[in-house]
Amino acid sequence: RWPAVRFEIRNTAVQGPTAVPQILEAIAALDANPEVDVIVLARGGGSVEDLLPFSDETLCRAIVSATTPIVSAIGHEPDNPISDYVADLRAATPTDAAKRIVPDAAAETALLQELRSRANAALRGWVDREARALTQLRSRPVLADPLRLLDQRHDEVERLRAGAQRAVDHLLSGESTTTRHLREKLSAVGPAATLARGYAVVQRVNGKDREVVRAIEDSPPGTQLRIRVADGAISAAALGAQSLAPRPTRKDS
Template identity: 40%
Template sequence: MSGMPTISVTELVTAFKEIVESTLPPVCVEAEISNCKRSAAGHVYLTLKDENSEIGAVIWRSTAERLKFRPKDGLQVLATGSLQVYVARGTCQFIITKLQPQGVGELELALRQLKEKLELEGLFAPERKRSLPRFPRRIALVTSPTSAAVKDMIQVMTRRWPSVNLIIVPVPVQGDQAAPRIAAGLRAAAKIPDVDVIITGRGGGSLEDLWPFNEEGVARAIAASPIPVVSAVGHEIDVSIADLVADRRALTPSEAGELVVPSADEFRQDLRNTASRIYRVLTGRVERLRLTLQAIESRSIFQRPTTLIDERRQRCDDLGASAERAMRLKVERLNQQLATTAAALDALSPIKVLARGYSLTTKADGILIRSVADVAEGTELETRLPDGMVRSEVIAVATSEP
């Protein structure tokens, strides 16, 4: 069109960018988050919307890393930032420099979210908690070396168990760099030779002051520790993430000292009580054994020990007589059986049969003649009689008439 300037798309979008970014100052927008996602580079892309409109927004990694809570869909927020035009696409997006949840504080929301996350992972489960050794040889204190809390712990533990060996792993317990330093201190303490227990904590303070012990890095360092960890953060009413993950929670740093080491005075009293109980038990047992021994000594066998020998001698005599009678009866029965058997055998003897007028005829080879069919003319025979034997020869064979 004549008289109207012609510009490129880039020039158009650039002009739009200049107008938007130069005329609209940073604002605070009340909105609901949707389509929230984190890129591999750490940037958070999301949509801010209300009942009628929506706009794309981004939280650059440098800002996202400072957030205490995790942005998620459906969360009502106050987003502070400014509009920015992306020239390559000609799109407008809201660059968020500060993000606050509505209806709940930022730290409180972050605390709730982290609790939910770690609880789902089982880091609070009672079954993963380890018991503390009764007599620890060496204890590591991961805390500020100049705090009142560490002084309280040292005083309590050295008073209760003077020989305790304490090692302080110095870390800051407040500020932006405290959480990673505490996590590193926990890992370092676990590598110290002969350390049996680790205590980490600090005195009381506001939620912001105690926040390093609510950081995920500290919680995971406690959970990963190969040595039992006692958390002593704040006062009795303060419950941190570190308290929930630790193997044992102490309400105060002073109580941590009482939990970890025994009282020498109480231990001595326990020893005295145990010794007294052992003495009473042994004395009672000795008395019972003495009475048992007296009862045994009063028995007649100990009063007249030869009585037992006499009884045994008499018993031997009785047994010998019984054995002799039994053997005599046995011999008599065997003799009777032998006589009966001999008589039966004598009655069946061939000699006896021959004495009654019978004879026994065999061939010369000893084969018994049972029938005239067993011989023929000329067969040599031997006939046994009661008083001798006759040899003969068959001259004729005749069968009896039927």
């Protein structure tokens, strides 16, 4: 079953008054050996009286106290000795005990092949699942075309920029029209337009001060005057004044 197994046989009495002491000595020696993995207590059947040593209390306590696993392989089916109940494992016969404790090389090889096949199938299944997961991830838009979202945002920014430019141009055009209208109104009512129509502004010069002449009393003879016309100013001196008030008419008597 397993060519590499190593075993040792300890021959002892298996019935009679010397059986228990010899079995106890053999169990103690094997239990103390660290290279021993398991102990098989075996006998090839017999009558009830012949099997009495395997029901001895001292032997049963030694079996329980042993640190090495013990297999009870007393080949007697109708009547089981007490050692069968206190041992770590009960085998029907010594041959059954050998089958239980020694693995079958062919069966182990077949098990290894099965486990290897299952491991390979599990690994291939895991690789296939991961490959499908990667394929799904790569097929998503964000990975399939990473610049697509940037292009969409770029187009949106351009639309917003164009809309903002149109709004600013419209606002500037409206404000420019308003400013032009105000300038035209200011020009129409301002002094420059009045001067352009032939009027003049007369100012009395007193040192650095200048006062607008509003009546003939403001410019007695000799007063220095500054006359502003459409294209410049003229300096003059007042020689006299003439009132523009209407003269009274004399009625005929």
